[in-house]
Amino acid sequence: MHGFYIYAVTAMLLFCLGLFGLVSHKNLLRKIVALNVMAGGVFLFFISIANLDPSGGVDPVPQAMVLTGIVVAISLTAFALCLARRIHEKTGQNELDTSCSIEGEDR
Amino acid sequence: MESLLILVPLAAAMGSFLAPGRGIASWGFLTSLVIPALAAGTAMDVYQNGARRVSLGGWAEPLGIHLHMDGLSVIFLLMTALGGALVSIYSAFFFDRESARHFWPLWLLMWAALNSLFMISDIFNAYVVLELVTICAAALAVLSGKTESLQAGLRYLLVAMAGSLAFLMGVGFLYAETGMLDMFMQSGELQGGPVSAAAFGLMTTGLIMKSALLPFHFWLPPAPGEAPAPVSALLSALVVKGSFFLLLRLWVGVFEPAGITYHGAYFLGCLGVLAVLWGSYQALIQPRLKLIIAYSSVAQVGYLFLMFPLLCTVPEAPWAEKAWAGGPYQAISHGLAKAALFLAAGNLILSTGTDRIHYMKNIASRLPMTTFTLGLAGISLMGLPPSGGFVAKWMFMQAILESGQWWWAVAPVLGGLLTAGYVFRILGHAFLLAEKEVRMLPVPFVLEKIPLILALCSILIGFRAEEVIFLLQEHMLWTLELEGTP
Numbered sequence: 001m002h003g004f005y006i007y008a009v010t011a012m013l014l015f016c017l018g019l020f021g022l023v024s025h026k027n028l029l030r031k032i033v034a035l036n037v038m039a040g041g042v043f044l045f046f047i048s049i050a051n052l053d054p055s056g057g058v059d060p061v062p063q064a065m066v067l068t069g070i071v072v073a074i075s076l077t078a079f080a081l082c083l084a085r086r087i088h089e090k091t092g093q094n095e096l097d098t099s100c101s102i103e104g105e106d107r
Numbered sequence: 108m109e110s111l112l113i114l115v116p117l118a119a120a121m122g123s124f125l126a127p128g129r130g131i132a133s134w135g136f137l138t139s140l141v142i143p144a145l146a147a148g149t150a151m152d153v154y155q156n157g158a159r160r161v162s163l164g165g166w167a168e169p170l171g172i173h174l175h176m177d178g179l180s181v182i183f184l185l186m187t188a189l190g191g192a193l194v195s196i197y198s199a200f201f202f203d204r205e206s207a208r209h210f211w212p213l214w215l216l217m218w219a220a221l222n223s224l225f226m227i228s229d230i231f232n233a234y235v236v237l238e239l240v241t242i243c244a245a246a247l248a249v250l251s252g253k254t255e256s257l258q259a260g261l262r263y264l265l266v267a268m269a270g271s272l273a274f275l276m277g278v279g280f281l282y283a284e285t286g287m288l289d290m291f292m293q294s295g296e297l298q299g300g301p302v303s304a305a306a307f308g309l310m311t312t313g314l315i316m317k318s319a320l321l322p323f324h325f326w327l328p329p330a331p332g333e334a335p336a337p338v339s340a341l342l343s344a345l346v347v348k349g350s351f352f353l354l355l356r357l358w359v360g361v362f363e364p365a366g367i368t369y370h371g372a373y374f375l376g377c378l379g380v381l382a383v384l385w386g387s388y389q390a391l392i393q394p395r396l397k398l399i400i401a402y403s404s405v406a407q408v409g410y411l412f413l414m415f416p417l418l419c420t421v422p423e424a425p426w427a428e429k430a431w432a433g434g435p436y437q438a439i440s441h442g443l444a445k446a447a448l449f450l451a452a453g454n455l456i457l458s459t460g461t462d463r464i465h466y467m468k469n470i471a472s473r474l475p476m477t478t479f480t481l482g483l484a485g486i487s488l489m490g491l492p493p494s495g496g497f498v499a500k501w502m503f504m505q506a507i508l509e510s511g512q513w514w515w516a517v518a519p520v521l522g523g524l525l526t527a528g529y530v531f532r533i534l535g536h537a538f539l540l541a542e543k544e545v546r547m548l549p550v551p552f553v554l555e556k557i558p559l560i561l562a563l564c565s566i567l568i569g570f571r572a573e574e575v576i577f578l579l580q581e582h583m584l585w586t587l588e589l590e591g592t593p
Contacts, residue, residue: 049283083261090254
């Protein structure tokens with residue numbers, strides 16, 4: 001039970017750290033890494049709740065969920081990196097344009 | 108039959124990915140013929156025999172994966188089938204070969220994911236399917252490859268990913284509390300303590316990020332605003348509804364019985380009202396037609412959230428039935444009307460080359476069908492009788508007045524007025540005579556008719572209110588008890 005709290009609290013901290021990174025950084029690569037830190041927190045939390053079984057056994061369901069979650073996170077990260085690279089190629093910037101170019105002149 | 112609703116678009120997506128030849132659109136045609144028939148069959152079945160569940164692979168609860176069909180799911184399935192089929196036919200004539208090669212696999216995969224989202228019964232699979240919808244939607248949003256659309260797509264992807272992770276964390280809390288993943292079995296197990304509250308907060312935050320409620324609305328207008336017309340229609344009409352559906356399921360089915368929704372419901376209601384007012388105001392001042400329509404989505408999504416304070420604050424409230432029918436009704440009529448508007452806007456861009464409304468003069472005489480479509484869809488958005496939008500707002504107003512929470516009436520009343528403002532702003536320009544002749548290209552026959560059919564549907568569903576309300580009130584299945592347990 002003691003171990004559970006150590007892991008669960010660490011997981012929450014990682015999640016919050018990732019969230020803070022996501023909103024505070026402008027650089028796209030950092031944002032994507034921050035999302036992965038968040039994902040790491042979520043996965044650690046799932047692993048820690050697998051240990052909650054009072055009989056002392058380990059619950060396999062959260063571990064199966066973590067495996068699926070990792071696959072989902074990897075594919076989304078790959079896609080986000082692809083888009084970030086495209087944006088870099090087109091504009092030479094590593095940031096999202098916050099001035100909202102959608103109101104600009106039409107081409 | 109239910110699993111075919113997922114299997115057919117999935118197979119067609121694979122087919123169109125592997126055989127991207129000249130006949131790629133036929134995969135889409137095929138799906139848009141089969142899915143409405145299947146959805147109608149499922150709906151008839153639920154209408155006559157009541158809600159039911161199908162176990163996939165023959166595994167029993169609580170470990171097995173189940174499809175869950177009740178009134179709410181078949182209504183969303185039908186809306187997706189109708190809207191999706193019509194947008195598919197439009198797309199078959201809209202895209203050139205290069206874009207079609209990318210569009211069809213993504214859209215058909217998204218269709219499969221949406222259909223399974225509406226039938227899913229366990230929350231972890233709901234997460235996986237939501238991610239599938241997100242990744243397809245983001246890929247569709249960047250289809251044109253322009254810098255603006257890339258940025259809009261990435262912004263959407265980042266918001267949606269953060270939202271999904273918050274949702275997944277909530278799934279973890281729910282699992283820790285109940286030891287189960289099936290949301291229809293969790294409802295009785297929640298104790299309403301801090302763990303339930305954490306799950307509630309995380310899942311709600313994640314899902315409202317994905318359904319573009321006010322503070323998280325910033326990704327919504329640019330994404331459809333920059334995408335090709337059929338993609339904008341799909342993003343605004345269907346994708347946003349997916350996460351709203353899940354939110355509704357979880358609130359009413361899982362969290363409300365645990366008694367932890369009271370404050371959250373008022374909070375969501377306030378955000379909804381703000382979204383209606385802010386979105387409508389933004390729509391009034393936008394210079395481009397597609398952005399007007401996109402901001403109007405922010406407002407129309409806001410209406411949906413009025414459901415929560417009416418449904419989830421007072422247990423067993425007598426007005427809850429009306430609020431309960433109003434929300435899904437608003438979702439369907441907005442979905443169809445918004446798809447019609449975006450496709451009509453696509454026609455205008457095809458014809459005039461721009462969607463700035465200052466250049467849209469005299470389209471009423473040149474493109475009468477498209478102008479008529481804009482008007483009809485506008486009627487449904489404003490909520491004038493006898494449209495579907497009217498039924499939804501009428502239900503909301505009745506529930507609001509009966510509940511005595513009169514302050515929510517600000518949204519339907521002021522929102523309707525502002526909606527009328529931006530719809531007439533579009534139509535007003537359409538009837539102005541142009542000082543100098545603007546060159547307009549003719550729009551192909553099918554492309555003109557499809558938005559019109561969609562707009563007509565959004566009006567006509569106002570006449571079928573009785574069946575929809577019957578499905579929503581009589582054929583719901585919220586809780587499930589394991590066999591052998593009391």
